[in-house]
Amino acid sequence: MNFEYHNPTHLIFGAGTLSQLGEVARRYGKKALLVTGGGSVKRSGVFDRAVASLKDAGVSVAECSGAEPNPRITTVRRGAKIARDEGCDVIIALGGGSTMDASKVIAAAVLYDGDPWDMIFHGQEKVYIPTTALPIITVPTLAATGSEMNCGAVISNEETTEKSFMQTECLYPQVALLDPELTVSVPKNQTAYGVCDLITHVTEGYFNGIDNTPIQDRFAEGVILTAMEYGPKAIADGSDLNARAQVQWAATVALNGWVQAGGGGVGFPVHMIEHTVSAYHDITHAAGLSIINPSWMRFAAKANTAKFVQFAERIFCLSAKRPDDLECALTGIDHFEEFLKSIDCPTRFSELGIDGTLIETYAKETLRIIHDENGKLPGRPAMTRADIIEVLRSAL
Amino acid sequence: MNFEYHNPTHLIFGAGTLSQLGEVARRYGKKALLVTGGGSVKRSGVFDRAVASLKDAGVSVAECSGAEPNPRITTVRRGAKIARDEGCDVIIALGGGSTMDASKVIAAAVLYDGDPWDMIFHGQEKVYIPTTALPIITVPTLAATGSEMNCGAVISNEETTEKSFMQTECLYPQVALLDPELTVSVPKNQTAYGVCDLITHVTEGYFNGIDNTPIQDRFAEGVILTAMEYGPKAIADGSDLNARAQVQWAATVALNGWVQAGGGGVGFPVHMIEHTVSAYHDITHAAGLSIINPSWMRFAAKANTAKFVQFAERIFCLSAKRPDDLECALTGIDHFEEFLKSIDCPTRFSELGIDGTLIETYAKETLRIIHDENGKLPGRPAMTRADIIEVLRSAL
Numbered sequence: 001m002n003f004e005y006h007n008p009t010h011l012i013f014g015a016g017t018l019s020q021l022g023e024v025a026r027r028y029g030k031k032a033l034l035v036t037g038g039g040s041v042k043r044s045g046v047f048d049r050a051v052a053s054l055k056d057a058g059v060s061v062a063e064c065s066g067a068e069p070n071p072r073i074t075t076v077r078r079g080a081k082i083a084r085d086e087g088c089d090v091i092i093a094l095g096g097g098s099t100m101d102a103s104k105v106i107a108a109a110v111l112y113d114g115d116p117w118d119m120i121f122h123g124q125e126k127v128y129i130p131t132t133a134l135p136i137i138t139v140p141t142l143a144a145t146g147s148e149m150n151c152g153a154v155i156s157n158e159e160t161t162e163k164s165f166m167q168t169e170c171l172y173p174q175v176a177l178l179d180p181e182l183t184v185s186v187p188k189n190q191t192a193y194g195v196c197d198l199i200t201h202v203t204e205g206y207f208n209g210i211d212n213t214p215i216q217d218r219f220a221e222g223v224i225l226t227a228m229e230y231g232p233k234a235i236a237d238g239s240d241l242n243a244r245a246q247v248q249w250a251a252t253v254a255l256n257g258w259v260q261a262g263g264g265g266v267g268f269p270v271h272m273i274e275h276t277v278s279a280y281h282d283i284t285h286a287a288g289l290s291i292i293n294p295s296w297m298r299f300a301a302k303a304n305t306a307k308f309v310q311f312a313e314r315i316f317c318l319s320a321k322r323p324d325d326l327e328c329a330l331t332g333i334d335h336f337e338e339f340l341k342s343i344d345c346p347t348r349f350s351e352l353g354i355d356g357t358l359i360e361t362y363a364k365e366t367l368r369i370i371h372d373e374n375g376k377l378p379g380r381p382a383m384t385r386a387d388i389i390e391v392l393r394s395a396l
Numbered sequence: 397m398n399f400e401y402h403n404p405t406h407l408i409f410g411a412g413t414l415s416q417l418g419e420v421a422r423r424y425g426k427k428a429l430l431v432t433g434g435g436s437v438k439r440s441g442v443f444d445r446a447v448a449s450l451k452d453a454g455v456s457v458a459e460c461s462g463a464e465p466n467p468r469i470t471t472v473r474r475g476a477k478i479a480r481d482e483g484c485d486v487i488i489a490l491g492g493g494s495t496m497d498a499s500k501v502i503a504a505a506v507l508y509d510g511d512p513w514d515m516i517f518h519g520q521e522k523v524y525i526p527t528t529a530l531p532i533i534t535v536p537t538l539a540a541t542g543s544e545m546n547c548g549a550v551i552s553n554e555e556t557t558e559k560s561f562m563q564t565e566c567l568y569p570q571v572a573l574l575d576p577e578l579t580v581s582v583p584k585n586q587t588a589y590g591v592c593d594l595i596t597h598v599t600e601g602y603f604n605g606i607d608n609t610p611i612q613d614r615f616a617e618g619v620i621l622t623a624m625e626y627g628p629k630a631i632a633d634g635s636d637l638n639a640r641a642q643v644q645w646a647a648t649v650a651l652n653g654w655v656q657a658g659g660g661g662v663g664f665p666v667h668m669i670e671h672t673v674s675a676y677h678d679i680t681h682a683a684g685l686s687i688i689n690p691s692w693m694r695f696a697a698k699a700n701t702a703k704f705v706q707f708a709e710r711i712f713c714l715s716a717k718r719p720d721d722l723e724c725a726l727t728g729i730d731h732f733e734e735f736l737k738s739i740d741c742p743t744r745f746s747e748l749g750i751d752g753t754l755i756e757t758y759a760k761e762t763l764r765i766i767h768d769e770n771g772k773l774p775g776r777p778a779m780t781r782a783d784i785i786e787v788l789r790s791a792l
Contacts, residue, residue, distance in 0.1 A: 214618075
């Protein structure tokens with residue numbers, strides 16, 4: 001259990017904290033690039049409130065709207081150009097995970113002369129890893145990706161049909177301003193996807209980590225149990241501010257390193273496979289995760305049964321006969337899949353109208369983007385092309 | 397649940413990481429003040445290894461040894477003088493919680509012209525709160541206080557028989573270097589005290605926080621369960637490096653804010669009472685906590701029964717008849733006290749030879765140092781003088 005942990009992001013959490021945005025941004029400069037997504041923040045009035053807070057604090061605003069659900073490198077290029085042209089000092093993301101991811105890469109791209117796609121890990125010979133970025137402030141309007149308090153970002157390239165990530169210290173937001181009131185207008189299906197997304201972040205570390213991580217396991221289980229308790233409440237009644245707050249806090253801690261520190265995660269196979277599939281189909285990330293995760297779990301449980309038994313026992317109160325009780329492990333996974341169904345997340349590709357035609361391509365592409373020294377997809381266990389195909393086929 | 401969280405400390409964790417000390421310290425300067433305690437680090441050879449690593453990296457060393465188990469303000473003054481005289485750039489704590497606390501206050505005192513006791517909150521009219529300090533590196537040799545990754549410190553004043561704390565942003569160590577190998581030589585009783593100390597840090601937040609903090613509760617319970625599982629293993633076999641690592645990680649996360657963020661803790665009454673008692677008797681901090689905590693729990697369970705029922709159910713697998721089942725809550729506390737006894741921690745003052753003579757004084761002094769607008773000790777519930785006396789008397 002040798003590891004390092006450092007997360008410099010200053011978190012401000014609470015209902016009504018959006019009004020602090022201007023005062024916070026002023027610490028980082030006089031002009032902000034406000035990055036937004038498809039327009040829901042304008043319809044809800046959140047955009048106007050953010051701009052008012054900034055103007056009150058003497059911070060002027062340039063705008064980059066239209067970050068896509070799977071944010072594109074073209075948007076990053078466009079945002080970086082606006083920030084440069086307008087002389088922005090700070091990048092503010094006002095939106096969901098896609099908007100935040102785009103903003104983080106824009107912040108680094110502003111200070112990089114080359115093309116920002118160089119920074120995204122996509123199998124190229126030499127990845128450009130930036131060491132500086134403009135200050136970033138994240139204001140999530142959706143509880144899901146945890147991007148608000150970590151240093152990762154996922155970007156798509158529509159020209160090359162690629163979707164992959166970057167992750168480096170300078171992408172940590174200076175401030176994550178989390179106002180759960182901003183999430184009350186999120187529709188039921190997006191709320192459910194957020195719950196699925198955050199749980200998948202936790203299960204990836206939990207099942208792909210090293211052994212002997214008792215605290216990390218308890219933390220992970222705590223996030224999952226909380227998301228499973230409050231997620232359905234937030235879906236049932238979007239105006240339940242307490243449920244919204246619990247889900248938002250769960251989403252943040254699911255991927256800010258608290259659960260992962262010391263866990264020694266050797267990969268995030270479900271995410272890597274999903275990225276390839278959604279590069280081809282532009283599906284919602286969490287819908288892809290919801291389909292692939294249970295199928296991957298059934299595959300991985302054969303190799304790592306004890307951990308899946310622990311999951312079954314601690315999350316679903318099942319009782320195993322032995323630590324290697326595969327039947328108990330699989331029953332736990334069934335229960336997990338039932339939970340996903342209960343919040344109307346898809347669990348088969350057919351529900352999204354995706355058939356098996358491209359399965360071989362997804363597997364090949366996934367391994368092209370990332371593979372270990374044996375040519376396998378990192379994870380526990382590491383996966384061959386045949387393994388990936390098996391997991392995808394079981395999810396058709 | 398409105399709160400802020402920011403912990404900039406860079407954590408390096410793992411067996412053998414002591415060898416990185418020089419390389420880490422070099423980032424902060426050329427001369428380090430190495431602060432140590434009673435000499436165990438010299439006897440164990442850890443001091444020589446630390447100095448060798450520093451010298452190899454070109455960092456020269458000044459020394460301030462002899463930080464007391466309850467570190468004194470005289471030691472802080474002495475350390476600050478050495479650091480100034482020797483032109484130190486960075487303060488390195490090599491020892492237990494006392495050494496780390498002294499080091500943190502020394503780091504601030506070096507840059508403050510007044511007397512460092514001004515910075516310790518002891519009921520004075522105006523507390524001096526520093527905003528800068530020399531860089532601090534903590535290298536704990538004991539898993540206990542969590543001081544390695546937070547911004548608090550507790551200091552005693554032997555002239556005035558006071559013991560109290562300071563807590564401010566600039567005291568966050570730049571780096572916490574945690575090498576569980578350094579803790580394998582800690583004797584059984586100190587190991588047990590460390591386990592008690594870390595658990596008490598968690599219970600203070602858990603029982604004195606606001607309602608509706610499901611994630612924080614799960615995290616807290618996770619730390620307690622881990623400490624109760626691996627603590628006895630580390631006590632039974634000090635060379636069990638895995639148990640040592642788990643206990644050390646538990647001690648760090650018990651007080652680095654991960655468990656507390658959003659919990660809205662309204663005080664730490666057990667600590668405040670213990671500080672007064674140990675200001676008069678120079679007992680080991682954790683021994684005082686071990687005695688006062690169960691007694692305080694029985695007092696607090698009457699007002700906050702549901703939380704103590706949750707504790708009983710989740711930590712000791714008890715089954716409550718109702719959420720306000722006081723009997724179940726009290727049985728949980730009995731089990732907790734039994735655990736403390738099982739690791740040979742005292743649970744009555746008589747075991748330390750302390751009688752009730754000064755009980756009124758402890759209560760009065762506790763309230764002099766800290767009280768709310770109604771003159772009560774902050775906590776859940778807030779405590780009157782009579783309440784404090786009741787808790788202390790039950791622990792005789």
